Amino acid sequence: MNSSLRLRLLLPLAVFVLIVAFLWVGLSRDPREVPSPLVGKAAPLFTLPQLHASDKTLGTADMKGQVWLLNVWASWCVSCRIEHPLLVELAKANVVPVIGLNYKDKTPEGIAWLAQHGDPYKLSVVDADGRVGIDWGVYGVPETFVVDKNGVIRYKQIGPLTKDALEQKILPLVRELRKA
């Protein structure tokens, strides 16, 4: 077999393999997971009223100096229920403070939801009109951010937390950031 004939036979195979490789990678990705430009940048500042005490506020400044999680949730968000047991478990283990951002919710409904499903949050703050959500680039509740001691976002989980994400990414990252 001469080389030009061999090339002619192998070329379609090579093109096929290339297309398969592209599709394999492309189709296995979740198009809903848009990488956040905020990872590695300073967390957008906010000062918001607390869910359980609307006369008090909590802000990003209050969390300075510690590693913390911001979990965006709402009583209307169905997939929040999926991740909620994990958060409750995490709260029991007392590993890392989790601040809840009650996103575009009605306060009484948010409070009732926590009473029913358990309250894993150190505190929840109210983002009634979703403005802070926009600043944090929230587009699909639930979302969870890891913020370091200097107030820099280090990781963003889009969609419900999973045991895998928590144990393999978030908690090791929290431990590492603690040491820093």
Place this chain on the structure above:
Amino acid sequence: MMRSLLPRACAFAGALAAALVIAWPAGVLAQADPAFEARLKRLEEELRCLVCQNQSLADSSAPLAEDLRREVRGLAAAGKNDEEIKTFLVDRYGDFVLYRPPVKSTTWLLWYGPFILLAGGGVVWWLIARRRGRRADGDEDDVAVPGATPAAPDAAAATGVARARALLDNPLD
């Protein structure tokens, strides 16, 4: 589940919005400054809704799209230009919100890939054309010249024709 219901929710919200627009008194929409509205519409068509990802901000009726339209309107009313508004959204949601992604190292393949493929196709086409041309030069049989006497079939072709004829005559042999 919220996510799996999203397409349906988007469709429903779209239908609802359409119904609202039809039912809306014409006077309310006409009050606004048409040039400003046209500019907003043009800008929103360039921006992607992150919830209904195949819809622009202008088309989508997802709650987030409504919030972002409100935000865009607010920024535009505050005198920000289109670039500043786009930067505001890109800072929060990334280049993904732009239907026209910027040219940078990570998007080179996206922008220039089609031209590379086109050039590759051109090279293949040229190679094939050259080979055909060379074969036509070397082998007169391939070229039919009107008025010229057909060249005598060579020995191999003649045996082939004879074999084919024999097979047609005695198919059961």
